[in-house]
Amino acid sequence: MSKILIVEDEQAMMIGLRDNLEFEGYEVHTADRGDDGLKKILSGNYNLVLLDVMLPGMSGFDVCKKTRAADIETPIILLTARGEELDKVLGLELGADDYVTKPFSLRELLARIKVILRRAGGSVQKDADLITIGNIRVSFESYEAFNASDEPVKMSHKEFEILHYLCSHHGKIVTRDDILDQVWGMDYQPTSRTVDNFIVRLRNKIDTPENQHIITVHGVGYKLVL
Amino acid sequence: MSKILIVEDEQAMMIGLRDNLEFEGYEVHTADRGDDGLKKILSGNYNLVLLDVMLPGMSGFDVCKKTRAADIETPIILLTARGEELDKVLGLELGADDYVTKPFSLRELLARIKVILRRAGGSVQKDADLITIGNIRVSFESYEAFNASDEPVKMSHKEFEILHYLCSHHGKIVTRDDILDQVWGMDYQPTSRTVDNFIVRLRNKIDTPENQHIITVHGVGYKLVL
DNA sequence: TTGCTCGATGACAATTCTGTGACATCTTGT
DNA sequence: ACAAGATGTCACAGAATTGTCATCGAGCAA
Known part of the structure; x- marks a missing residue:
């Protein structure tokens, strides 16, 4: 089963995400500060990270950058509140794998998570035969x-x-x-x-x-x- | 060098994309019908496909589905004119790797292409022989x-x-x-x-x-x- | 047995590939 | 520049390969 880390400081958002992801069968861990999140990511223990951009401690961009600088390839999906393109591109260039803009639909987020986990060599088998x-x-x-x-x-x-x-x-x-x-x-x-x-x-x-x-x-x- | 296939029927759009991608140093091939595009994709000769959804011959969704059904894992980015969420999710669930909604910014598209190629480890090994x-x-x-x-x-x-x-x-x-x-x-x-x-x-x-x-x-x- | 399906074969048609000669063109040596 | 030989090029007939169909027999189930 895939392990997902949510780095998000808004309680409501984090709980909503956690419950839904757990319902989908993922194992969910959380962090509410950028620096804490980074520490956990660097452990290399996750299959996927949902990373808010606006965070106390350290911005999501920096977390992303430092993660890649440390040669950790854990897929990262950025959660950004601002709809500005600059954020998106910046995020992707910093090494993120995808992003969603708040407010986002849960279905879309789940679909993106699935895609990335599948691509990461995950465990989705297809109809095999x-x-x-x-x-x-x-x-x-x-x-x-x-x-x-x-x-x-x-x-x-x-x-x-x-x-x-x-x-x-x-x-x-x-x-x-x-x-x-x-x-x-x-x-x-x-x-x-x-x-x-x-x-x-x-x-x-x-x-x-x-x-x-x-x-x-x-x-x-x-x-x-x- | 990465080979990119553009499947797009609008001439202006296709030319714009092609020129820009070639400027970025990619080798670009094109198709203007869904069925033609599918045929080319199935050759396994590309590192990435930019696939319009609205196409003559066969819809981008179907092309995507058939590609995955044939066990071809070439990354696909969908280009969709409609901003509807359904399209997005559908596309991703059909096996696309990403999508952009028209009108999209070139910078964003280029960033997404880079991300996907990086992740794919970037080589078509079929070229071997x-x-x-x-x-x-x-x-x-x-x-x-x-x-x-x-x-x-x-x-x-x-x-x-x-x-x-x-x-x-x-x-x-x-x-x-x-x-x-x-x-x-x-x-x-x-x-x-x-x-x-x-x-x-x-x-x-x-x-x-x-x-x-x-x-x-x-x-x-x-x-x-x- | 009877009726069915499947495998195997041969005959013939359709298609594709080869090989050849004729002639044009080029190269070389004088 | 010229002639002799070598090569380029084309069209076509025959050869080879493949597509397709009808048919026959073996095996099997009812």
């Missing part, structure tokens, strides 16, 4: 495929395996022999014509009118582009 | 070639092989027989006229008006200069 390829979304774990309207798309076992192989090498070229070796095995192999036929079937399922995802590389093989 | 030769960039691994505008260039298998051989001996002189031996093999070999013909085809694709990259060494063979 549902991969979108052209027209369809495929799960290789459950051998299911769905079209744009979420209706199931029928795919045979071999079709899944071939698509899976193409997927795991997407962007790279795969020869017919590669496919035969991987999907059918070294011992028994049908004609390479068979591969072409499966490619046709896959194309019918995943290609959109505008985009062809399985590219023929003449004289070499095929290539899947996502 | 992308070699630039004159007009085009070539990947011998994936048998792809792109021109200056990042549009794919068609190249046949033999063309790739010959260019590959020239590349691996760039700066040195290569005789026609060398090429025939390497590309066609010792046993079967066409006329040496055939080589000339392929050289012509390659030249048409890679030479720029100012620079000839495949040099004829009269009486001996050819030489590739990068």
Whole structure:
């Protein structure tokens, strides 16, 4: 679970933020002075910092600057009361990762927090095994495929395996022999014509009118582009 | 150098952005339709995307969503004309990394770009095997070639092989027989006229008006200069 | 058994790539 | 400058590759 530090001197604001973030499942810590906040940030113990600009002890700008000067890369979102652009830019140039201007909407702040935590390599996994390829979304774990309207798309076992192989090498070229070796095995192999036929079937399922995802590389093989 | 893609249909806006970003030292590419933009983004060739929300072809939201669905993590900054919060949140939840609301200040946008590029650690590693030769960039691994505008260039298998051989001996002189031996093999070999013909085809694709990259060494063979 | 699906194959069409000759143009040596 | 040889360039026919369809048989379930 992500740990968030709130550095904010206005009691009401701080409590509101804390409660909401805790409700969202974050672990929340607080500081109400700039210098205290800096000390905590420098411990490197947080995944994210919400930092007010107007603070007793030390301004948010200075906290930010000193944090970066100390080579601490903890993401920082600035909370500023003034809507002036100068503040924004200054903040970002000082090393902040984002800012919101008071009054801000909670939904927006939460969205921004999510974005930054995700980007920081956080722990938001996505639908992991549902991969979108052209027209369809495929799960290789459950051998299911769905079209744009979420209706199931029928795919045979071999079709899944071939698509899976193409997927795991997407962007790279795969020869017919590669496919035969991987999907059918070294011992028994049908004609390479068979591969072409499966490619046709896959194309019918995943290609959109505008985009062809399985590219023929003449004289070499095929290539899947996502 | 960071490569930035601008997806924007308003000419004036696009030109303004492009010029300013180029002035800042970024390599800028453009697209004026949502679907075209998506195609380019999916190539994974960019460090950052500036994406307008209102676009012909496909909305910025959809482009964003599809990009993330395809597991491409290229950072995206949304450009939105409407100041509505819903847009912002929606955009961020769809996987955008940031947004600015038109009209935005250039300084702010530049600051945000810097922040994101800094955070992304700033390099597209796909360029690893992308070699630039004159007009085009070539990947011998994936048998792809792109021109200056990042549009794919068609190249046949033999063309790739010959260019590959020239590349691996760039700066040195290569005789026609060398090429025939390497590309066609010792046993079967066409006329040496055939080589000339392929050289012509390659030249048409890679030479720029100012620079000839495949040099004829009269009486001996050819030489590739990068 | 019957009816179904899937894998495999071959035939043919469609497409793309190669190789060649003819002729224009250039380079070199005289 | 001239001739001889080398190279540039183009269009086209044939070769090679790939797309697509119809079909057949094996395996499986009802």
